[in-house]
Amino acid sequence: MTTTAPAVSARGVGRRLGSTQALQDVSFDLPTGAVCGLLGRNGAGKTTLMAMVAGHDRPDAGEIAVHGERPFENPAAAGLVSMVRDNQRYPDDLHLAHLLRVGPLFHAGWDADLAAEVVDAFRLPSKPQLRKLSRGQSSAVAILVGLASRAPVTVLDEPTLGLDATSRQVFADLLVRDLAAAPRTVLLSTHLVDELEGLLDHVLVLDGGRLVRDAALEDLHGSASVVLGPADAVERATADVAVLASRRVGGFLERVVEEPGGSARAAGDPALQVRPAGLQELVAALGAGDDGDRATAARPGSLTEVSR
Numbered sequence: 304m305t306t307t308a309p310a311v312s313a314r315g316v317g318r319r320l321g322s323t324q325a326l327q328d329v330s331f332d333l334p335t336g337a338v339c340g341l342l343g344r345n346g347a348g349k350t351t352l353m354a355m356v357a358g359h360d361r362p363d364a365g366e367i368a369v370h371g372e373r374p375f376e377n378p379a380a381a382g383l384v385s386m387v388r389d390n391q392r393y394p395d396d397l398h399l400a401h402l403l404r405v406g407p408l409f410h411a412g413w414d415a416d417l418a419a420e421v422v423d424a425f426r427l428p429s430k431p432q433l434r435k436l437s438r439g440q441s442s443a444v445a446i447l448v449g450l451a452s453r454a455p456v457t458v459l460d461e462p463t464l465g466l467d468a469t470s471r472q473v474f475a476d477l478l479v480r481d482l483a484a485a486p487r488t489v490l491l492s493t494h495l496v497d498e499l500e501g502l503l504d505h506v507l508v509l510d511g512g513r514l515v516r517d518a519a520l521e522d523l524h525g526s527a528s529v530v531l532g533p534a535d536a537v538e539r540a541t542a543d544v545a546v547l548a549s550r551r552v553g554g555f556l557e558r559v560v561e562e563p564g565g566s567a568r569a570a571g572d573p574a575l576q577v578r579p580a581g582l583q584e585l586v587a588a589l590g591a592g593d594d595g596d597r598a599t600a601a602r603p604g605s606l607t608e609v610s611r
């Protein structure tokens with residue numbers, strides 16, 4: 304359940320890292336209680352933004368607030384956010400048992416029973432030092448800390464990175480069940496958009512450091528369409544609508560357009576296929592831009608299908 308008071312607010316946030324403008328003029332209000340997917344291509348700025356929400360870093364332009372508190376170097380915000388970074392480095396001799404013991408010292412809401420359950424569910428081994436865990440096991444540790452800390456805002460940076468299919472399902476089940484038991488706000492980044500879409504209430508999409516979508520998931524559904532067919536017919540049919548991305552194979556063209564029905568002209572042309580764009584397609588289109596009709600390898604069920 305979400306409420307109108309924002310859990311996270313960003314106003315004109317910018318961050319330069321070396322020669323890269325990692326974030327630029329990012330503004331949004333994340334509803335309290337929402338599970339928000341932070342989506343976008345590699346290098347879009349997701350980790351940079353999450354690090355600032357968690358107070359690991361601060362913006363060099365604009366402001367960010369978590370439940371009204373500035374997260375960076377602010378003791379009042381310390382218990383509000385939990386985040387384990389994707390590239391978290393642990394001390395050489397730190398074991399899982401140590402982590403389970405220190406968890407409550409850092410997180411007032413730490414749930415030791417839940418932590419033990421997460422250890423079992425992911426079959427996390429107790430023996431090796433944390434730094435020796437596999438990629439997937441390290442993701443499971445980040446999920447463990449994220450869930451067991453029960454912080455009002457939980458930030459999960461690619462939580463399913465390296466997890467096998469069973470473990471990804473374990474993660475989804477744990478998250479849904481635990482949010483029902485203890486509602487809170489979750490900001491999670493992922494490239495597995497289709498697989499995790501069912502968890503999301505809200506979506507933020509970054510591209511090149513800029514926020515290109517900020518919407519409730521239900522408002523995104525059906526907001527864009529895919530128009531597919533002979534290139535000249537697709538070009539005619541989409542001449543008057545916003546084109547997010549184009550892919551061309553031979554004489555065929557597939558366009559993702561920002562129109563629910565693909566445009567009135569497309570709907571009336573029997574040579575064209577028109578269907579709603581899925582979230583993954585929409586995110587990919589937002590990251591692709593319409594920089595020319597790029598020739599591309601065809602994938603099943605799309606351009607190859609109509610060219611037969």
Ligand SMILES: Nc1ncnc2c1ncn2[C@@H]1O[C@H](COP(=O)(O)OP(=O)(O)OP(=O)(O)O)[C@@H](O)[C@H]1O
Binds near residue numbers: 325347348
């Ligand atoms: N310490 C740094 N110094 C210089 N540039 C950096 C630094 N950290 C990140 N960047 C750059 O900032 C941009 C945003 O990086 P970020 O890690 O936030 O992207 P991301 O969306 O999380 O990517 P991915 O999906 O690949 O994890 C990238 O171009 C990255 O190369």
